[in-house]
Amino acid sequence: MNRFLYTTLIRVLSPGLLGWMAMRARRVGGDWGVCSGVRFGRYTGTSSLRSPVWIHAVSLGETRAAQPLLHALLEQGEDVLLTHMTTTGRQEGARVFQEAISAGRLVQQWLPYDFPGATRRFIAHYRPSAGILIEREVWPNLLAAAQEARVPMMLASARFSDHALRQSLRLGSVMRRAYASFVAVYAQSLQDAQRLEQAGASAVRVSGNFKFDISLPADKIQRGREFGAALKRKVIVIASTREGEDELFIKALGKQVKRARAQGKNLSEQVLFCLVPRHPERFDTAATQLSQAGISYVRRSQLIEAGDCSSTALRASNNTAVLLGDSLGEMLWYYALAQVAVVAGSFQPLGGQNLIEACAIGTPVIVGPHTRNFEQAVVDAMDEGAALRAPNAEAALQLALQLLDDPQRLSRMGQAGTHWVQKHAGAVVRVTTGLNEIRQHGARP
Numbered sequence: 001m002n003r004f005l006y007t008t009l010i011r012v013l014s015p016g017l018l019g020w021m022a023m024r025a026r027r028v029g030g031d032w033g034v035c036s037g038v039r040f041g042r043y044t045g046t047s048s049l050r051s052p053v054w055i056h057a058v059s060l061g062e063t064r065a066a067q068p069l070l071h072a073l074l075e076q077g078e079d080v081l082l083t084h085m086t087t088t089g090r091q092e093g094a095r096v097f098q099e100a101i102s103a104g105r106l107v108q109q110w111l112p113y114d115f116p117g118a119t120r121r122f123i124a125h126y127r128p129s130a131g132i133l134i135e136r137e138v139w140p141n142l143l144a145a146a147q148e149a150r151v152p153m154m155l156a157s158a159r160f161s162d163h164a165l166r167q168s169l170r171l172g173s174v175m176r177r178a179y180a181s182f183v184a185v186y187a188q189s190l191q192d193a194q195r196l197e198q199a200g201a202s203a204v205r206v207s208g209n210f211k212f213d214i215s216l217p218a219d220k221i222q223r224g225r226e227f228g229a230a231l232k233r234k235v236i237v238i239a240s241t242r243e244g245e246d247e248l249f250i251k252a253l254g255k256q257v258k259r260a261r262a263q264g265k266n267l268s269e270q271v272l273f274c275l276v277p278r279h280p281e282r283f284d285t286a287a288t289q290l291s292q293a294g295i296s297y298v299r300r301s302q303l304i305e306a307g308d309c310s311s312t313a314l315r316a317s318n319n320t321a322v323l324l325g326d327s328l329g330e331m332l333w334y335y336a337l338a339q340v341a342v343v344a345g346s347f348q349p350l351g352g353q354n355l356i357e358a359c360a361i362g363t364p365v366i367v368g369p370h371t372r373n374f375e376q377a378v379v380d381a382m383d384e385g386a387a388l389r390a391p392n393a394e395a396a397l398q399l400a401l402q403l404l405d406d407p408q409r410l411s412r413m414g415q416a417g418t419h420w421v422q423k424h425a426g427a428v429v430r431v432t433t434g435l436n437e438i439r440q441h442g443a444r445p
Contacts, residue, residue: 003140006174007116022424028281030087033110041112041121044232049107052079054128054151056111058270060088060278061354064099065157067096068213068428069132074100076432079128083111085137088279111142119145119393129438132156132431133218134210136164140178152183152438156431157210159188160195161372168199176200184434189376208427209377211356217332223308224336230309232318236400237274237338237363239331240353243347245393246277246286249344250293252394256401257295257321268296271404274334275321276325278306278345278353283326290322297322300330335363340400342366347393352378359386359417364403364410365395380424386417 001009010017018034025032053073057063063084063300073080080100084090093108100106108127112118118140125249130383131146131153138155146153168175179185179200186207187193193204230233238249253273260267277286277298282298290297296319304327316321325334335341335358346368354374355365365387371378379385390396403410 001172001174003144003174003177006140006171010114025087026164028087028279030091030193032087036110038110039118040111040115041118042120042123043125046109047126048080049081049126051129052081052107052126053088054083054126054131055090055134056083056131056137056365057093057134058111058137059066059085059086060092062137063089063092063096064354065189065210068135068210069134069156069431070097070106071215072428072432074105076253078105080106082106082108084108085111092329107286111144114139114141116145120148123149123151130154130435132435135159138175138178143178143181147181152180154431154435154438155179155182155185155196155201156207157188157427158185158192158196159373160199162195163372165195165199178203183438186431186434191376207429207430208424209356210427210431211354211377212360212421212424213426213428214357214360214421216360220330220333221336224333227309227314227317227333228337228339230314231272233272234404235272235274235338236340236342236397236404237276237334238324238342238344239274239276239325239334239358240278240344241275241282241286242278242348242353243282244352245344246275246282247289248347248393249342249397250274250286250289250295252392252397253295253322254293255394256397271401271422272317272323273321274323274325274338276331280326280328281388283324287324287326290324290403295322296320297324300327304415331357332361335361340364340366340398340403342400344368345423346371347396355381355387356421362414362418364388364397364417365414366390366403368392368396381417381420384420385415386413386420388413 055066057066082093090108097106108221112122118123123145128151131151133155135157136159136265185196185201185204187196187204188209190206193206196204210445260324277283279409298316301311339359341363343353343355349370351373352371358365359381367378367387367389369391390399
């Protein structure tokens, strides 16, 4: 398929795609601007940014991954244009970079749809000095518009699975030319780099994963640890559950409670389970499922209202079986609170979620069988002794409970995790160095 056929196809399919986005926006909530002018590259006024570095982070995960890079660019005095496709990514960017946005140094915008006119207007309006796409978001017309305007484009912290390679090869020349248009590609692993070269990319190098360059907010971690220390129980966090997983873990938790009761024990007196859905639209659904299962719970939002470490918050936590994580931007608080983290997104065929944050704090990790999006990181963490794999939700909870009874093993896993993360840091420095070389010399780094 060439770019003309690709463009014709997306134009034919666009009514259905826009309808799907509108339905998703209605279900999730928030302002997606599905049919707004900016989605079609139409803007009012002129841009306030001067030759910004443009970063595209499609959704929540990519926005979080890009944070170390964005902080580094702002620290070196750059103006930054940050684009998204989803409201969760945009909300996270607005929360983390509120100060830079207020100062006019960072502007958030929707990425236009991949129509030739929309992408050309976008590039002409913002006139970026360079563009960096995070992880895997590759749009042929967008890259063609950047190339036409002589805007150097990079793909950074790139991950590229066998499935993504097969899809790219099926699309033919349109994707080969898109990947070939990058002046630099920084892959997370050697395997990612090899697959990206097969897809058509050149100047591919292994830089590692931005997520290893995580900045740990000391106050949030301290508050989590203080809260955990004040509890009468140990804590297992079930983090970033996705579609279908809440029900699996709630069912598994019910079985653990019954098993303990048959042994004459009250599990709720020994362990507090934190269930943290990844997307806010499922907070209420998870609450309903807990109620239907007869499992007592308290919402994190209720504890925030009562005040962290207040007697009311501690009493509410100690009198319930589950803490339902219905807050945003607090994953590090949950990891700091817990003795064990079950990182979900991997107990259904969804590709897994980032385990690096938990390891960076020193919290031992358990993942499920489906981790293709983070496979190299998961394998490396397991080899280092920082993570374990369980075949299903029930086995994961059983393994977590066993770890709580083995403090020496917990300590070894936690230390292995922090060492592993420190050993792999440096991706941001490599990418920013390459970016500066490209802009100074107009050539591949």
